[in-house]
Amino acid sequence: MTESKPQPKRRKPPSKSKAAETDQWQKEVEQLSYQEANTALELTLAKLQSAELEVEEMAGLYRRAEAYAARCQVVLEQVAQEVVEWEAISS
Secondary structure (H helix, E strand, C coil): CCCCCCCCCCCCCCCCHHHHHHHHHHHHHHHHCHHHHHHHHHHHHHHCCCCCCCHHHHHHHHHHHHHHHHHHHHHHHHHHHHHHHHHHHCC
16 A cells, blocks of 8 residues: 655635736736836835735735836936926927
8 A cells, every 4th residue: 555645735826806907907017107117116125124025915016016116216217307308399
């Protein structure tokens, strides 16, 4: 008689509704102002510091933090470009 080893649980691939939810969330991030994205980033980083997070939740929060930080960077770059253009016009 041979004993079989317990099989690890296999994760299901993300459902289409989960993928659609992610797409919608990313579109919403692209519409945030600098202040909104920065505040969301700060709140997300505070959640990441919690010791009670599951690994999957931590990974999701990390992705959100990256998206918020990227949005802040995009807005700052847009403002910097506008300043360069204004300086060129006024010179």
